[in-house]
Amino acid sequence: MKKALQKNIRREFKFSLARFLSVTTLIALGVIVLIGLKVTGPDMRRTANNYYTEQKMADAVVTSNTDISKSDQNYLKSLPHVKKIEFGTYQDAVIENTNKSIRLNTKSTSLSKSKVFKGKLPTNNHEIALDKREMSKYKIGDSLWLVNNKGGHKIDNLKRASYKIVGFVTSPDYLKKVNMGQTSAGNGQISTYGIVTKSAFTTTQPKIAKISYNNVHGASYSNQYEQQVQDNVNDVDNKIRDRGVTRTNNEKQSSLDKLKTAENNLNHQQSQLKTKKAQLKAKQQQLTSQAQQASAASTQAQAQLRSAENTIKKNLAQISSAQAKINRAQKNLQDKRQAIQNNDQQIVYTIKSRNDYNTGYNQFGEDAKRIDSLSNTFPIIFFLVALLVCFTTMSRMAGQKRIELGTLRALGYTKFDTLKVFIIYGLSTGILGSLIGVLFGTGFLPRRIFAAYAANFSIPNFQTPLDPFWITLSTVISIAVTTLPALYAAGISLRELPATLMLPKPPKAGAKVLLEKIPFIWRHLSFNYKIMIRNLARYKTRMAMTIIGVAGCTALLITGFGIRDSLNGILSTQYQKIVHYDVISIYNPDASSSKLAAYDDSIDNQSGIKSKTKVFYEQVTTHPKDDINNQTITMLVPKHPDHFSSYVSLRNPQTHQKLSLPKNGIAMTKKLATLTGKKVGDQITIKDANGKNHQVKIGKIVEMYAGHNIYLTPSYYKQIFNQSANYNANMIKLNNRSAKNIDQVSKNLNKPDASVTAVQSDDEKTEINNILHGLNNLVLIITLCASALAFVVLFTLTNINVSERIRELSTIKVLGFYPMEVVLYVYRETFFLTAVGILFGWWGGDYLHRYIMQTLPPATAMTTLNLLWTNPTISAILTIIFSVIVMILMARKINRIDMLEALKSVD
């Protein structure tokens, strides 16, 4: 029926293809970024939660520094809320002919099961399943040889040194691909893991207990879940530690008892020996007197006597050697008693929730949170800029079609008919844009972010389900923005009579601008600039739009690059200005004196050590008030506080001025102070490795970008802990600071029996580097999106500008302006607006960057807030480049304008 009208509407799409594409692209970009960033965090958590649930990841884990006794196993089973409990053990070794340390774990059957990726799990003591990532080096059927730290095939706790590889797995115990944990094997870092049967181990006593609870609800990382688990853990924490203390005391007592029995035994032997000796002595006396009587007797009798005497002598010799043996044994027992009495090596049981027993779990959650915090600012601004520009474009569309509206009304079409074009146009751009946005925002972008950002985690099967809330919200807003402004503007026009509508709207009268009233300046402006200023004043909304659009995009670019600046700054500051040591070699100070001597020898013989200093090293924790999770802190007590500054520089976080260790309090790193909300002079509670709480005073707050540390003097340590620091580590600086050398030295340092592990200052470097790498990729995605937005915004706004002034442009073309002059005639404004937009963008970008950098870093890291000067420069240059590209596109459009066509008509 209304075929002509339909045709007219269809033509609208064809003739304004650039506008159609602009609006659709803007909506699509806005929706992609909004949905993409909003759902990635939840998607990450959902994926992880599904994996944890599927593999029945333990809610808590009890570990022991030795093993868990039978009675303590029974005790753990009887803890409240325990649904399931599974015991296991592990052993670290080195893969033969490599530097790699491997941790062999018992195959779990009910909790924290490994997921078979290929092959199968081991079924007997000579089979092993390896980390999936080892598939590049081994294949099923290969055999794997392990060695101990000294290169031998006799490995403590393991029955065999060789295993047949039967499968490849992922394991919820190993969520991270790097920094899997500290070990005394190899260079101190676990680099891979394997799963073996229980029967592969020589011991039957487990080292760890995995626990699941029956009173936890909600998904992993939800407050509900985390809080309940933490409560369960806190409730029994002390009781479990007490079991360790009791067991230590019991075992001490029982070994003392054993010793007593042995001593009694020995004493008994001693007295027996004494009696025997006395008897022999008597007999000897008797023989001597017999011999005197028999001196005249037959030689035969004399010979008999002599042989008897010899026998007695022999017996006496035997007795004295037995006596020596007993003496030795006595000495031995005395030593043992001494050792038992001196030994204060406690058996420590610790119970930890997922966040604490599995750093990967915690970091993955933190990473997801970081995306969440990004998603609260970045995509919102992005979406708003896109919407704003769509809004302008669509209300202009209605303005441009004014005469057509009048004509249709005059011809007798209803108001609804005349508005149809806006409804159809708006709906199709809005729906198409949202559809593309939802498609890429739900699947593509989260996948890209996950692949780039979470590359350090081995959590399989990333899931990207549709998110009804964000999809509905963004689609509704998008469609509203593509339809309502045009309908509104057209609606206002339609109130006029068709006759007036058909007349061209009297061109907006030009007007003098403020600047003209200052003749001094105005007269000195060239004609072109006068025109530019007039036009700027004339199209005020578009001017504002362009400035806001450009400013928004520049700000987003600055933030994108700024995230990288801030994070990259950390590494150089941290490792050039603050941390100067390369490795901390931790040893057991309670090891036997011969083992300690061997350890000292090995350090003395290690070449390439520049300097070393003794420290006391302990991992302690604190519980920030408003947080569910504990924060792990490295506590360092330098033996020589005066020399400490050449190993770690304590600096004021603001002024970077060097500080000395406080006398009466601890030096605490900045991020920890921020997290706990503490300041100098406050008290903070820390829990030591044995689970005891201590109140310490904060003496100074110092600069540090990764990890939490507290530093204290030996005297303050003594004051707080009521005992002198039992120095257990050597902080070492190397001549050759390459990662390879640090690795090699760490490996050597780990060889002596007294060595516990080697902590490389690099470890954190790798960690930061990984975070950096992930964020850099994220930043790349962000800047790409921001660039695309900047481009489309500039294009759309310039396109409106050109379309609306086509008559004016035709006129000056007829006057004989050359193509470049025509382009500059309109583009001078755009350049000016771009420049103003960039200035605002610098300001806004700095602000946005500060805001994001305060929420983005993980709990254990801090960043600098400074922007490098290169950043605003690059952002501005990029924006200018986009502007120039748009100009080139527009130049083509302007050159194609048919000046005759444009000048023929009235409109």
Add this chain to the structure above:
Amino acid sequence: MTYIKVRDSSKIYQTGDEEVRANDAISFEIKKGELTIIVGASGAGKSTLLNILGGMDKPTKGDVIINGKNIANYNTRKLTTYRRRSVGFVFQFYNLVPNLTALENVELASQIAPDALNPEEVLKDVGLASRAQNFPAQLSGGEQQRVAIARAIAKNPELLLCDEPTGALDYHTGKSILKLLQDFSHQQQKNVIIVTHNGMIKPMADHVIELFDGKVKADVRNANPTSVEQIEW
């Protein structure tokens, strides 16, 4: 002395299978300083011809020799230079830049021409000295057309082309505009070509070319052109 020589100039529009000959083998000559009127019914091909003469369009075939140079062979850039240096245009719908004052609209043209006239002088010549600082929206139709003429003249062109310059104006205003053009041509010895569908004003011209259906129907010279004031229609 021949200033313009058009030889077998045709403009053929191809729309689908159909061929529209807007100009069909048109030939004529115009002498230096002549006031020429091209007259014909709507659709006769007048605007097409004028646009070709003004270097805004190119003939499909044929030669258009202006001052000895064949602009039919010019590329876009050379045509632009030709327009810039030698041609002034006046349209039916003034086409002033709304955002510029009368004076600035004139300056827009004088800016780019090498031997431009003083814009203020030109505005005075068209009788608008007092409205120099007004914006187009503040001027009447006739005044706007005067500004347009001033803008065309300010470049000091050798050729002034006017496409239905009075089409949107009332009788008296139209008459005064025609007077302005006639005076300009006769006093400055410049070539002015006026396109119109109104045959009644033919007497004012030195040279009248009548078009019909894309062809030249008549090509008449008028030794004694009548002053515009004496023409009634």
